[in-house]
Amino acid sequence: MLLPAEKRITATQVLQHKWFTYAEGKGVSTVTSLPPVMTNHLMRFRTCQRLKQAVLTYLAAQSSESDIKALKIYFNDLDKNGDGILSKDEVMSGIKKSTMGADLTDIVESLDTNSSGFVDYNGTREDY
Helix, strand or coil: CCCCHHHCCCHHHHHCCHHHHHHHHCCCCCCCCCCHHHHHHHHHHHHHHHHHHHHHHHHHHHCCHHHHHHHHHHHHHHCCCCCCEEEHHHHHHHHHHCCCCCCHHHHHHHHCCCCCCEEEHHHHHHHC
């Protein structure tokens, strides 16, 4: 935005620019809204996330202070590089060392509540 405001083109002029009209003529979508099916999928995902958060909140409320301290110790033990977040590799390494026989991928993905590819202590604690 190096031009003074009075020299800039308006939003209407932008939409009428040849780049936009060329894209429309070539069958390139200029639609900015999601199709209804995608919106429905996102809303269902959001509902599932809210339920997951509610369950985690309930579980945390049932945890004693000693349980929370033990969780922090275990978390810090898994956090090999000390960055305060657990990568999937760090979690899977910890699970492999334990006696759990469940599917590791499912467990790790369920711990990653915000789908970032990481599990962080503060996020986990806030989830509770």
